[in-house]
Amino acid sequence: MLERDVGWYEAVATNEYGEARQRVKLLIADYPRFLKRPDETYIMMRKNGRLEAHIVGEPLPEIRWYKDWQPLADNARIKTSYYEPNIYVLSINDAIIKDEGLYSVCARNVAGSISTSVMLHIEDNEDKYIYKTYGRLPYIRAKQNRYCDKYDIGDELGRGTQGITYHAVERATGDNYAAKIMYGRHELRPFMLNELEIMNGLNHKNLIQLHDAYDLDKNVTLIIELAAGGELVKDNLLKRNYYTERDIAYYIRQALWGLDYMHDHGFGHMGLTIKDLLISVVGSKNLKLSDFGLSRKINRHALTTLDFGMPEYVSPEVVNKEGVGFSHDMWAVGIITYVLLSGRNPFRGSDDYETLSKIREGRWEFSDSIWSHISADGRDFISRLLSYRADDRMDVKTALKHPWFFMLDSLPTGTEYQITTDNLRSYQDQFDDWSENAACKQYFRRRRLSGCYTHPSRMVYPPGHSYTPEPTPELLPEPKKYSTKRENTMSKYLHPDYELGLIQSES
Missing domain, CATH: 2.60.40.10 (Immunoglobulins)
Structure with missing residues (x-):
C-alpha cells in the first residue's frame, strides 16, 4: 500500500429492490x-x-x-x-x-x-524528598572531618584540571553519588571552595546538585548528584551510528533551561564545554550541566576578566581581556551546537596559541557539506550566538524562544537527515587528547590562558609540564673541612648556590 492509496472508499451494492452504500476511510497504520x-x-x-x-x-x-x-x-x-x-x-x-x-x-x-x-x-x-524533587535546600557547610567515614569510594568516573571524580555510596542509606576530590595548596583553597559556594545557590533539574561537602587541610571534597548516564557525547551520541538535528535541539534546549536558572539567579557558568553535558541515568535523554569550578556571580555593572578555561570554548571578550558576563555562556552554547551538528570546532587550531588567535579574529563560516542538510533555523541559531560583539548575542531567554526549537513541538516526519557520528568521533579524540594532558594527576591545576603565548609549546597546559608539588629535596652532607688555605679550598670546591648570588663573600 502506498501513500496515494489513502482516502475514502465507497462500496455500492444494487439489485432489483434498490441500492445500499457504505463509505470507509483507508489509512496507513x-x-x-x-x-x-x-x-x-x-x-x-x-x-x-x-x-x-x-x-x-x-x-x-x-x-x-x-x-x-x-x-x-x-x-x-x-x-x-x-x-x-x-x-x-x-x-x-x-x-x-x-x-x-x-x-x-x-x-x-x-x-x-x-x-x-x-x-x-x-x-x-x-528532607530527602526535597532534595530529590529540587525543592529549597538548607545551606550545606563543609564538614571538618573525613569523607571516608561516611562514604565508600569506588571507581574513578573522570578527572579534570581541578580534581578527580569517583563513584561514592553513602553507607547510611545506600544511595549513589559522585565524589569530586580536590587537593591543593593553601593559595588554591579559594578556587576549590568557590565551587562549593556556587553549588549551594543552584537547585534545578538540569543542573548537577550538591549533597554534602568536606574540607580538610589540603583537601576539599564535594559529594554531588550522580549522573549515571555519563557524558552526552562520549557515552551516548557516540554509541550510535547516527543522530538527527532534532536530537541535538532537544539536548541544547535542556542546556539552556539550566543556564536560564543560573542567569536568573546571577550566576554564570563560565567554563561550559561538551564534557559538562551529562545524562541523568542510563537510557534517559534528561541532560544536566556540571562542573562549576569557574562559575561566578555576575555583576552587570562591574564585569571582570576571565583568565581560565578551555581555549576552544572561550569567547572573544576573554581573549581580548574584556569584562565577561552572561554572553560568554551563550557563545559557548553556540560552539557546542556547532560541534554537535558538524563534528568540528570552527576555531580549533593546531595549538592553543592558534586557537585563541582565530577567536580574536572572529572569522568563521558554515563551510562543511553537512550544513546543507541542517535547517536554516539551526544555522541562524548558531549565527546569533557566535556574534563577535557580546551585546549582539542572544540572551538565554531569547535563545529559548528561537524558531529552531519549534520542531520539537511537532511530530517527527521520519525523513530527517541522519548525521553520521564519524566527524564527532574524530573531534572527541582531539578533545580527549587536550583534556588528558590538562587533567590533574592529583593536585589542583589552574593555568592562565596567556601561558600559551610565552611557553615554547604554545599550549596552556604544556605536555610534560610538572604540575604537582616537587618533593622536599634531601639535605646534602656538608663537605669535609680540610686544614688548607682558604684560597685553595675555594678553587677545589664551589657551592652550587654561589653562582646564583645566594651566598656572598664576607670579605
Whole structure:
C-alpha cells in the first residue's frame, strides 16, 4: 500500500429492490511512538502524584499500565486517564510505601507495540524528598572531618584540571553519588571552595546538585548528584551510528533551561564545554550541566576578566581581556551546537596559541557539506550566538524562544537527515587528547590562558609540564673541612648556590 492509496472508499451494492452504500476511510497504520516518556518520579508519603506519557500512532493505540510487570487496574486510589490529543496519565492518590516500584506503559495497535519503564519512589523522609524533587535546600557547610567515614569510594568516573571524580555510596542509606576530590595548596583553597559556594545557590533539574561537602587541610571534597548516564557525547551520541538535528535541539534546549536558572539567579557558568553535558541515568535523554569550578556571580555593572578555561570554548571578550558576563555562556552554547551538528570546532587550531588567535579574529563560516542538510533555523541559531560583539548575542531567554526549537513541538516526519557520528568521533579524540594532558594527576591545576603565548609549546597546559608539588629535596652532607688555605679550598670546591648570588663573600 502506498501513500496515494489513502482516502475514502465507497462500496455500492444494487439489485432489483434498490441500492445500499457504505463509505470507509483507508489509512496507513503508523507504529506507536513516544513523544514524551514518563520520568522517574518521587511522591511524598500520603501525597498525590502522577506518571505522564505522550503517545501517538495510527490507529490510536491501546494503552496498558503495569507495576512490577503485573497489569494495573483502576481502583479507589489509582486512576488511568486520557486527554486529547495524545496524553496518557496514571494518577496515584494518598500514596503508600507499597506503591513504590517499576511502572511500565505499553502502547499497541495493528502496526506493532512499544513500551517503556520508569521507577516511582515513595519517600517518607521530607528532607530527602526535597532534595530529590529540587525543592529549597538548607545551606550545606563543609564538614571538618573525613569523607571516608561516611562514604565508600569506588571507581574513578573522570578527572579534570581541578580534581578527580569517583563513584561514592553513602553507607547510611545506600544511595549513589559522585565524589569530586580536590587537593591543593593553601593559595588554591579559594578556587576549590568557590565551587562549593556556587553549588549551594543552584537547585534545578538540569543542573548537577550538591549533597554534602568536606574540607580538610589540603583537601576539599564535594559529594554531588550522580549522573549515571555519563557524558552526552562520549557515552551516548557516540554509541550510535547516527543522530538527527532534532536530537541535538532537544539536548541544547535542556542546556539552556539550566543556564536560564543560573542567569536568573546571577550566576554564570563560565567554563561550559561538551564534557559538562551529562545524562541523568542510563537510557534517559534528561541532560544536566556540571562542573562549576569557574562559575561566578555576575555583576552587570562591574564585569571582570576571565583568565581560565578551555581555549576552544572561550569567547572573544576573554581573549581580548574584556569584562565577561552572561554572553560568554551563550557563545559557548553556540560552539557546542556547532560541534554537535558538524563534528568540528570552527576555531580549533593546531595549538592553543592558534586557537585563541582565530577567536580574536572572529572569522568563521558554515563551510562543511553537512550544513546543507541542517535547517536554516539551526544555522541562524548558531549565527546569533557566535556574534563577535557580546551585546549582539542572544540572551538565554531569547535563545529559548528561537524558531529552531519549534520542531520539537511537532511530530517527527521520519525523513530527517541522519548525521553520521564519524566527524564527532574524530573531534572527541582531539578533545580527549587536550583534556588528558590538562587533567590533574592529583593536585589542583589552574593555568592562565596567556601561558600559551610565552611557553615554547604554545599550549596552556604544556605536555610534560610538572604540575604537582616537587618533593622536599634531601639535605646534602656538608663537605669535609680540610686544614688548607682558604684560597685553595675555594678553587677545589664551589657551592652550587654561589653562582646564583645566594651566598656572598664576607670579605
